[in-house]
Amino acid sequence: MRDSRVEIRIGGTGGQGLILCAKMLADALAAAGKHVAQSQTYEPTSRGGYCNSDLVISDGEVDFPLATALDWLVLLDRLAIRPSWPLLKPGALVIADTRLCPDLPEGDRRAHHLPLSRTAIELGSERVANIVALGALAALAEICERRALEQAVRADTPRSFLDLNLDALAAGYRLGEQAITAPSSTSAG
């Protein structure tokens, strides 16, 4: 099938804000006229356990709204590797957190290990690792206008977290832009 379908997964553990940051990206894409389906998988615990949020993006209506072949995978915890690895498209691009997801299996994929959670901690709270990841993904995947994404982040952030989230997004963009010029790894580690 030749369609414009693009699939993205943000995977990690419950409580990392994965569903929220996927919603921000989905909102930015929807505002730009894309058809988006955003699904979520989570455990019946408020924190911990495997969690992911998937985006299926298309120029036309999305038929099957769940991930079948991932173009992009963001890993914020090693727990997300096992359920996600079999879904990677050949040549897919993986963004993995250096600290929480240090080792990756072999496979036909490109990987960028980025200090997403460490950057968040340096900014003041590990809780914004999701937004750092969002910025890095947006910079690398070039899937939406930066301004639209900033707008979506603003719309979904409580005032007390706004400055921190915007800093996190900018830091994520910097990590992503630096990674574009650096070679990605094509094997494990």
Add this chain to the structure above:
Amino acid sequence: MNAVDTALAPKPAVRLISGNHACALGALAAGCRFFAGYPITPSSEIAERLSRLLPEVDGVFVQMEDEIASIAAVIGASMGGVKALTATSGPGFSLKQENIGYAAGAEIPCVIVNVMRGGPSTGMPTRPAQGDIMQARWGSHGDYPIVVLAPASVREIYDETMRAFDLAETCRTPVVLLYDQVIAQLAETVELGDTSDLARTERKWASGPRAAYQPYAADEDGIPAMSRPGAGYRVHTTGLNHAENGFPTQNPEAVARNLGRLLTKLDRHRDAIDSWQTINCDDAEVLIVAIGISARAATRALDIARARGVRAGLFRPITLWPFPETALREVAARARAVLVPEMNAGQLSLEVERILGGKRVEGMHRFNGEPITPAEIAARAESLAKAALAKETR
């Protein structure tokens, strides 16, 4: 994928909302002004949304002490003349069954949302299933009519929620909206038109001389007119079998007459009730029958199968009960084989087998919380097509 062209102006009416959010908006657009419920994953977002939205339109939101009280409050609100909704998931749906039977028997219009998660019992709260297909039809005791709608997308949840209220009012019946966790918590881009000026259906209200009014004497359409509270008509409502005057009876003729009317009343409204979608059915050698997320997978499977030379088609009941059986029979007549993918141990396939008596119906059943994929359905359709062809050429 390239960067989005910003020259494409965003359509202002396009929104990214979840299925449960769409349900709340559809209910409001249909004129629902009362919600009573008890939170349960994965349906809670409906209650959450309505707790904010209903007060803005002078509606009432009540979080009750449990699911039984919730459906009881909804029935009471509807008897009070208000369009009313409750929403739940498997365990809560089980609790509501007795009062759903009451609403069916006493002919109280109401809408019940059941978001299907893994079962039995508390099962898998955050994982999808389609295991309540039979319960939605047969969950309460005794013989009774009910309408069950099974939307498969966020947009369709919005539309079918509105239709659920219309049918509940027109037919004086409980209507169940049945969809799985994936569709409930899936967010999709939808364009919702302005529904503020849409004239929605209201139940038939009693008119004419008060002395002659009988609360369960039906008109030609099989539906009795309801008395608006305070209108001065004398009303008696009970779960006991009743005669036209509303009072309990065990007189065989009166029960046969009144229950008989109840059990056949939906037959006269099938044009409004029945709804289904067909895709690529005209030349289909393998017909897939599916609802909800399984139907979404099947839609993509059609393209995969056709790319491999297998002519597959999809019949998707949007109204699940009463099942649109005439439409299915017509479509299936041309197919060599029928495939029913569903997230349970075999429920929809039973009904399809019954309707297509004699035709080979293959079930594809999964109950581990993982949705069936398009590739899996396409592969099964391909092997079915080959087997059917081999049998014919032997």
